[in-house]
Amino acid sequence: MKCLLIASESAEVLFNWTDPEFQQKIQEQYGASQEEGQRLPAFEDSISTLFAPIIISCITMVDRLGDSYASFTTENNHIYVLHQFDECLYIAVNGDGEEGEDDLRRKIYVMKKMIEVLFGMVTLSSNLLRRELRPQDTEQRARLWKHLQSLLETYSHIRENDQSFLVEAVERLIHPTLCEQCIEFLERRLVQQLNSSIERAGEEVMHAFILVHTKLLAFYSSRNASTLVTSDLLTLIIMAQNMYPSCIDLDDPSPEVGDAKRKAPVPGFFNLGVGTPRGVPFKCSSPVFEFVDPDIQMAEDSLQTLEVPPPDPSTPRRVFLEVSLKEGLYPMMPHSMYCLPLWPGITLVLLTKIPTSAVAMSVYTYLEAFAKLEKRLREGQEGSAATRGQPTIHDLRSKLDKFIKALGPSDIQEDQASTESKCATAPCWPQYVIADLLNNEFSFRFSLIPWCKNMKTQLCGIYRQCFLIDPGPSDVPRHLSPGLQERAQTLVQEKLMDWKDFLLVKSRRNITMVSYPDFPGLIHFICVDRSTGQMIAPSLNITERNTSELGKGPVAQFIKSKVWSLVNTTRRYLQKGYSTVTLRDGDFYFCYFLWFENETGYKLEAVDLPILPDDSPPIGMLSWDYYRKLRRYYSKNHQGEVVKCYELLTVHLGVIPSEIILQHCRQLASKLWEPSRNPLL
């Protein structure tokens, strides 16, 4: 019983995802009210009818009370979480008790993050985003929604099963020698070769990494690249998993290999992207995701018939990632993502900078300038603000004019639509606007606000034209040629051929509790370095087939559920400013610590952490980097010092005396991140 819905302020459904149970319930409700023989209304219609009153009430509350709904809980424990971003209202529902309010809020934020990575700055204009999320063309819409739905399902699945996505940090394969070799290989052989090839069509490989399932084997960034933030990296891992899903649940590799073969892409057939059939990722995992109900299947049909052949597989996926340069921070800069499967479960991901990315930077600069101007206009009751703004306005105007001129003869000129948008932009810079600003007439100032908004929308439109619209077939190559991609793939395949089986096993049993005989009574731990966004934890194998140190199935499952709930609990305390938590729960003793260090490893003194409201963004690194904010908050008092932030969670048997437990924690904390950077082992 799960559902996620995005609606516009006019109660139009911009996206919906439901699990089969929820869909069935909705249809039952409609079936009851429907007369005999009458055909059920389309699912999309029923869901929008049912949610419309809630959406409208939510908007009324914002308008008239300045407050909006955050969540509803019913007697039978159905939870509804609502969150509004600009003009888009997100509603997440759970009716099966599997997710709490925090989980649903996190899901909403993750969905928003994924939309940002997929649509970039278009998300800054609600108007454009609305059109983007709900294309008029039903075929296109079905394809897009299916893609988003499958991304969301992939995320939920990984979060349920993967510790790294539970704590939202990247997990590396612990094998220092191989890691080093691979990084060197990526640098010396692969990236260098790709970037010096003429077939790259102006694109430049900035980052390259190898994933084994969801774990990182090697990551290389070229010298002139900005760092890839953890939030983006985690999102890219979800996208890669969505394209080439691996069956995390199964420990026995044989059925998985067979299964993966079935859908293993033939070499060169990458980037299924939008066309990935829905539901496939989970056929091998849990039965929850299987569509068995014929009614639902029928409802699905309406979407399935619209299936179109996937686009050219060698077309990369456009992703928008944060870039920090000397000049400043640029969010949502366009990149191409090439996801090259090496073997089932092992994937090579290349991120390239596209030749026109400078345009995106300019657009962002102007957007920011207009946002500032709008803010000034809103606030600036006193004339001085506008006067101070004058030179900037002129500056802005001449720069923007130049920018639009420069944009004209560029490669997007042939595109009919871009010309339109250009035409639309030009007359929007009327003389009277400048006059108004100069005259500093109070009454005009407010008439300028909508104009500012309009300018922003137009800029987003340009951005959309440049980076989102597929310009269609043309003679000019726009990305790494298929041949080049294939060569890259073969190169890495050759390199890792002997390691392949080892890596697949290693990714399941990265490190195990057996390696920690010095910690009697310690059942599990997770250690996270929040400055680098990396985590280590013993693997939790919960399958029936393999007996791990945690015992078989149910026991391991129980401990897993405890670990999952512990992470949620500690986040709640952290949100309220508590950085140390110990809990005695049943037969277990849980500890959680968060602390700061400087670069040399000196432990910094604890400070009062900010207390956040309940509906603040979820604590983590995927959708909203809480820890980056936290480190910035901390370094206010530690100017000029690099502040590092660590977290440690442990699960002990309850019978162990607490002094021993604390000693363990201390040892783990100091050992795990030794200066060698190579954690234990």
Add this chain to the structure above:
Amino acid sequence: MAELLSPDLRGCTYFFLYDGSKVKEEGDATREGICYFYPEETPMDKQELLCGQLAGVARCVSELSSSSVRVLRLRRNKYAIRRKDDFLWALGSSVDVPTISVCELLDQLIDLFCFYNGSVRQSYQRNSREVLAMRWAQYLSHLQAGSSELHHIFSCLKTIDATNVDPLLLLKAALILQACQRCPLVLVGCILFRGRVVSTQMSPNLTMKVMVHESETYNKAHKPNGPSTSSSSGGTVSSITVFLTMSELQYLQSTPVDKGFKFHSTPHKDTIPKKTRLSRTLSDTPSTDSEPSDAGSTHSSQKVSFSPCLSASDNVFSPDPSENTTDLLHPPMQSQCPLSNGKSSHDAEEDESFYHSFHTNGGGMSQIGDSSGLEENSHLNGACGTVFDFRAAECGNEESHDHKVGEDSRRGSGGSAHGCSGATNSHNESPLVPMTLYLHRVKGLVLVLLVEPHFLSDTASMEEVYHSSLAALNGLEAHLRTIIPGPPGVQVPYVFAHFDCTQSTMTSNLSGRPGATHERPFVRATSLLHSHFCNTETLQEAIIRSAGAAVYGTRSVAQETYFLQHGGSLRNSGIPNHQDSAFTLPTKARHRLLKHGVNLL
């Protein structure tokens, strides 16, 4: 990132009762449906907005989930929601109050209303909105009155400070209640002193409800122009109709008081009075027996009164010769068991029917006036109370017809004397059973008894209860009055709160003053931990620490305890360190709290 927010623990920001049946058509104004809105000075359009939107959304969500909404959170407020038929209650509070506490508060509020007024629908049919609005306001202010921030987290009874009171006094109070129970029409009772519980036989819920009326009359009596009869120097007796839910009644009936028990020396652990000679004077009571009452007055009294189920009808009442002779005046009554459900006992049924016919044949309430000369003196608590003054017995007149009481007898004639079926309301609501609350006030002290409705018509029983307890109450009052409140707590380097879940009592050394900012961290942590304890059954203890404060919380089935140690070097890096003072909190709490009577071992 947000600044350090100080918690806002206000119990209630908004409260409303909305009647959806009044707003059905398109043209119906939302205000028609608003039965009560707090704060009353809220502009009407805001009232309409809140009621309309919240009720609408709650309805919509209920339809989607086929279950009614319990909690509705906004960014700045959270609302506990209850729905019954067409009625919708919403209680809004600040987001820092634990959700579970807001829900509890709303339930209490609704229960209170039903306890004094019966079914909501009928109340609104019978009374004007203005009258009932006053009641809601009264209950709301009672539930919020003078409570500290901790009281918004734990709903607890106010008890007298047992540490200052001679345990013998508590024992004495318990004995008074037991003595009253010798009258079969008396179900349970409690004794209150200046708005605080001295001893109670009732469940915490019921005690809490009973206290509202008491504090109301107490306040009235202390107003200079209050009803004259209430403030007359002697004891004043009054009564009021109240409504019990079936489950409350069943609970009372499932733990029948063994009338003979108190006088037979049937061995039973935990019972104190059986060893005593049940003396009316303190000096006669062996002091060795009073030791268990250290733990608190209510504690000992409960153990006494809710003895294991012994069918009362099996035990023939045999009064101790040394006992008050008034008991012997009505031997047939003593053999009747008012608490048995009447189905199993033939005798009881016969007695009931006897009672019943006695009632109706005698002409209902007028008979009371005739025989006992009860005088209706004033209306307490709005329209539903009668005050009897025994000293005015000679001037009996027929005016004792309070419309409320008359109604009771009407109901009584409809069904059995227990009235189990008499007050059933609309079939959707759980039936409420009318009962009578008997109050005997001696200055600041009040004896509150929950009695069968026809107790009022049974002059003999009434007189007997009155006279048997009068002297003892006077004595108790005199003793309690002279108790000087203990010296203001010595400044101790720690804060604690101990909540007894079974008795709903709290012990704490928190000043509870609104301005005590240094107590804020403790309250905030307690609020979080309490929510966590409520949501996680297996959680036994927790230590949480921010940079400035470490709080230890522990709970068992029966209690929750929170402890914060002031001072000490809290300079730490947050990295695990076994020498960290935060981890010595459990040991410290165990030692320090022993002298407050809190045992964490």
